[in-house]
Amino acid sequence: xxxxxxxxxxRYLKLEITAEKERLESVTALLETHAMRYxxxxxxxxxxxxxxxxxASEIVYLKQLIADxxxxxxxxxxxxxxxxx
Numbered sequence: 001x002x003x004x005x006x007x008x009x010x011r012y013l014k015l016e017i018t019a020e021k022e023r024l025e026s027v028t029a030l031l032e033t034h035a036m037r038y039x040x041x042x043x044x045x046x047x048x049x050x051x052x053x054x055x056a057s058e059i060v061y062l063k064q065l066i067a068d069x070x071x072x073x074x075x076x077x078x079x080x081x082x083x084x085x
């Protein structure tokens with residue numbers, strides 16, 4: 001029998017993945033904006049470099065977080081599928 005707890009875990013994972021994807025899109029857009037401004041002006045300030053580096057790092061982190069949560073969701077779904085059979 002599928003428990004309420006298992007269903008809630010799947011709902012929570014879906015919400016997490018959705019929020020992480022939205023944040024990834026936001027950070028990616030912000031990085032592109034900063035990169036375009038950086039390329040257009042060719043500003044050689046460490047502040048802009050730091051911002052680009054921080055945003056790029058956050059993108060890598062979010063992509064890994066999304067991948068990990070999707071793996072967890074797939075494992076939960078497979079476990080539920082075995083139970084249903």
